[in-house]
Amino acid sequence: MKLWGGRFTQELNQLALEYTASIGFDHRLFPFDVEGSMAHARMLARVGILTREEADQLISGLSGLKADYEAGRLSFSIDDEDVHMNVERLLHERVGVVAGKLHTARSRNDQVALDMHLFVKQAIALVEEAVRDLQGALVETAQRNIDVIVPGYTHLQRAQPILFSHHLLAYFWMLERDKGRLLDAMKRADWMPLGAGALAGTTFPIDRDFVREQLGFAALYENSLDAVSDRDYVIEFVSALSTLMMHLSRLSEEIILWSSEEFGWVELADAYCTGSSMMPQKKNPDVAEVVRGKTGRVYGHLMGLLTILKGLPLAYNKDLQEDKEGVFDAVDTVLPALRLFAGMIRTLSMKRERLSHAFDHDFSNATDLADYLAAKGLPFRDAHAVVGRLVLEAITRGTNLAGLSLDLYKSVNPLFEEDIYTKLEPAHVVEARQARGGTASSAVAVQLELAKQRLAGT
Ligand code: ARG
Secondary structure (H helix, E strand, O other): OOOOHHHOOOOOOHHHHHHHOOHHHHHHHHHHHHHHHHHHHHHHHHOOOOOHHHHHHHHHHHHHHHHHHHOOOOOOOHHHOOHHHHHHHHHHHHHHHHHHHOOOOOOHHHHHHHHHHHHHHHHHHHHHHHHHHHHHHHHHHHHHOOOOEEEEEEOOEEEEEEEHHHHHHHHHHHHHHHHHHHHHHHHHHOEEOOOOOOOOOOOOOOOHHHHHHHHOOOEEOOOHHHHHHOOHHHHHHHHHHHHHHHHHHHHHHHHHHHOOOOOOOEEOOHHHOEOOOOOOOOOEOHHHHHHHHHHHHHHHHHHHHHHHHOOOOOOOOHHHHHHHHHHHHHHHHHHHHHHHHHHHHHHOEEOHHHHOOOOOOOOOOHHHHHHHHHHOOOOHHHHHHHHHHHHHHHHHHOOOHHHOOHHHHHHHOOOOOOOHHHHOOHHHHHHOOOOOOOOOHHHHHHHHHHHHHHHHOO
16 A cells, blocks of 8 residues: 555556656665654654654654664665655554654655755765865875976967976866855755645644754755755756866866877876776776766756756656756766876876976977067067067977077077076976966965965865
8 A cells, every 4th residue: 555545546557656766766865864854753742743752762763774774674665666655664664653643744845855955965075075185186296296397288289388286286276166166055955945845834833943953954945835846956066066077077188198108297007097908008097088978977967957947837846856866876976086086196107207308399488588588678579579480490490499599599689698598498487487376386386385275274
């Protein structure tokens, strides 16, 4: 007999049952469902709807179920559709008829809303912690390689030399904003929906604020229709996860490039790479590739959620049951990605010898030559043209800017002096960019210090 079977004369069609049941995935809400029910039972006793004994029976029954669940001894049945009715049935088997009193002043609609809020709040905290650890890995690796200079790019064409640390720390700040988005989503996940009933509230004299406090929520939903229909906080969370994955995907792309023979910047630890079944020499950056690929599924879940909500009339509709698998999968995709990245970043090593020759044949110091003339009073636009001609000249001669003679420089513009050769050195080019936020080691040291302070929460 179904818990709602009173007004029915026919059994539910088997395929209809299987298609509409959610226990196959919402069993994951079990711990939150039990936590919410315990708070609800305490509240019912507090306002006198249940006796103290009844509430105690319910609460000890629920904690028994919890222990069985944790020991893997609980089995759910599809006949009970979802986690909420499974818990009620199991509770009934354990404590008898008093189990039927737990659902007083409550509907599955506000119950599932509560469970989802509790799930999302916990997930935000877990993701935030994993983001923080990845930021720690970036800071450590930046610190360890503070002296390594790499080419910086625009359009994936050589632009200006930069510190590798500066490049890594760019991701620190992206992740810092990701944490901001997560904490912002937390503000709305922190609203407590229980007490909304099915949609209109309840005839019982409940104490919603007591439940809110018991469960550690910051605020109450002030409208029962809104409380049972709202999934904005799930969308906000998956949206924050999508942006976070986008950042990991960009870093993935870079790691894949950096570890290629063509770039030759980094060596990834073997632990984060795989080989080829055919080509014995291969070492592939699979983790980065899979994270780049899985970014698509997180975006897909965001689009799925937005589409589920679009056009739904108030209040609860069963469509809302479709909110779960996407957010579960998004969390299960993002959390391991963050943990893997922290390990992969911590264990990468730089190919210093190879990088020391990275600038032997390039022109990424050309801006500094133009700046040199501009600093001596030539309008920058004219300096740009002068250096452009020198670059062309060097290319024709098969050399770089440092390979041109001082006589040639002087013949092009008399402002050039012997000191240009120092200014053309990659280290000099990097160290010249001392303005705040720039790549000079002094500026990066300031940045590193600020990053560490953020991590320490000061
Ligand atoms: N399994 C349902 C869900 O996840 C729970 C709420 C069901 N409410 C209802 N009136 N059928 O949305």
